[in-house]
Amino acid sequence: MTPLYFVGVPDWRSAVLAALFALPWLYLLARGRLRHWPLWAGLALAAVLFPFAIAWVQVPLQGLLNQFWLSLIGIDAIKRFLLLVSLPSLVAASLVQEAVKLLGAVLALRLLGERHDARAGVAAGAAAGAGLGGYEAFWVFNTIFAAGWTWGSVQLGGAPALVGFIERFFAVPFHIGSGAISGYGYASRCTGRCFALAVALHTVVNLGVILMQTGVLNALTVEAWVAAGAAVTVAIAFWLYRLTLHSSPMTRNSLGAGMGVAG
């Protein structure tokens, strides 16, 4: 599997939709810094790294895990204990993708020169999340359109024909939220805890797919699962953002300027 697999057949509609799904959340979490070019550097890095990280790290890692379980317990036991057996693979995927977002956030923060500004950390992490989440959405939409999707598919098939779009509608803000959490952690000197939280949230969201395979969730309720995971993650990101409002040097300076205080 090469990184090109994670491009698909490029379609302009995919790019437009990915941007529409990402930009509003990025604005809400990174306002005040959107004109700062380092933010876009972090976004671009996460987007560029995504196909390589998935093709060259995540997929081989998951392949090794699959081989390990197969040789250890066999296919029948794997099917019986699918939920348990899938957990390491889910964690591996979360680690790889959250690491990509953290890398993007670190780059943006260092270029901004605001290494220990928590609000900048939220913004940088959100930007990296927008890069990875937006690129992933671009790839998924490319796949959907290349498979021949038309509005007629919705007219005939109903809501299930929109599942791919609905899922990305929630997945993109999830990535932005979890990126913001990691970025906040890096800037607040609690990288480990916040990164672990982002990985845990990511794993829980991805667990929905396994729950669908085991019959606990169906195609519709798994989207509700993703939506709930995204809502929790974005809520935490906004809570962290609000925490930074009263502690950010930039905010203090703005408030100071508004009150006529020198400096």
Add this chain to the structure above:
Amino acid sequence: MKRATLALSLLLVAWSLAACGAAGGSNAPALTLGAAPWQDGEQAVYNVLDKNGSSVGTSTFAFKSDGGAWVLSTHDALSSVDQGATIHIDAQTLRPLSIEKTIKAQGTDATVSATYPAGAGRLPIMAVVNGKNKSAAVDVPANLLDNDQLLMTLRAAPLAEGYQASFVNVVVANATKINTTVRVLGSETVTVPAGTFDAWKVELSFGGTQQTAWYEQAAPHRLVQYQNAGSKLVLAKG
């Protein structure tokens, strides 16, 4: 550092453009078809095998002449689904005129019908799915094949070493239209229950997904074998 950002952004754009070139639209010419190589009353039966090579059913294709059209009847009798289609095909152009398809699977009882426009235009699709009436419409180009006629109709393509062509594959059952490329990869000797054949190995590329078909080199250019991600058809009789 601004240069770093510019470099990264250019890399992203370059990457996307490179992907456009590598994985994007086909350069193959539009599909042109010769005369129909099949005869009135021809019937072919295929064994359908799963990924492990176990038999899961049969697929049958039969041609009948009806004035200025061919009537292709297909029937897939599989363990998971029973479906059939009747496609009217223009005898001159081999373009689809109309289709009626029935699908019976667990949880699904559907009938889908559509009448193709004369050239590029609007394709209205009518369906009854589990007792509910549904309709859809899809804009289609002139250069198209219906998905249910595709494998048989490609027998009329001038297959040869290096041949490639493109068209739009329309699947009325889910109202999708897929940019498709046909490419001859080479020749192979294929052994199936019906015999051993010198065949053209043909790659069918459906918007990034690849499938393979083997067509008899000698007339009537029968489909000898077909393989996709989940199943394989091998000529058993016909």
